[in-house]
Amino acid sequence: MADPQCRNGCDAVEDQHHIFVMCTRYAEWRSSAAQEILTRTNNKLGEKGIKEADRVGLLTIAKSLFTDNIDIWPLHYSTYFLGHVPKFDHALPGMPDADRLTRTRLAHHLACDWHTACIRLAGRIWGDMQREMAKKTNNHG
Ligand SMILES: [Zn+2]
Numbered sequence: 001m002a003d004p005q006c007r008n009g010c011d012a013v014e015d016q017h018h019i020f021v022m023c024t025r026y027a028e029w030r031s032s033a034a035q036e037i038l039t040r041t042n043n044k045l046g047e048k049g050i051k052e053a054d055r056v057g058l059l060t061i062a063k064s065l066f067t068d069n070i071d072i073w074p075l076h077y078s079t080y081f082l083g084h085v086p087k088f089d090h091a092l093p094g095m096p097d098a099d100r101l102t103r104t105r106l107a108h109h110l111a112c113d114w115h116t117a118c119i120r121l122a123g124r125i126w127g128d129m130q131r132e133m134a135k136k137t138n139n140h141g
Helices: 016-022 024-047 052-063 100-140
Strands: none
Touching: 016 024, 016 100, 024 052, 024 100, 052 100
């Protein structure tokens, strides 16, 4: 039977949630991906003329995509690695000068951008796991 313990040395069971959200081996990748997404989202909102105070809700969600946050994830833990993006319509600031279409486009843009960032990070981590597994297999041979 396979050892359920994380192969990267964490004191935790190696399941999807652990690898993608918790595992310390990928902490840096997660935090730099979160920083990038935060910066991009902030720039986009600035472009749309949204005041800094009104950006807070969306920025909080953006920086929490790769971590468990009971306020943004319906099941209380992140499923970004499945390409999921939490609902954020409630956090979209009111844009009194913008028409509906502009607002819809912004929501769509953010959903796509966040989704892409989720898939990219998950792919990067998955690729590393595969490489590590291959290395171990080769060493045994
Ligand atoms: Zn681990």
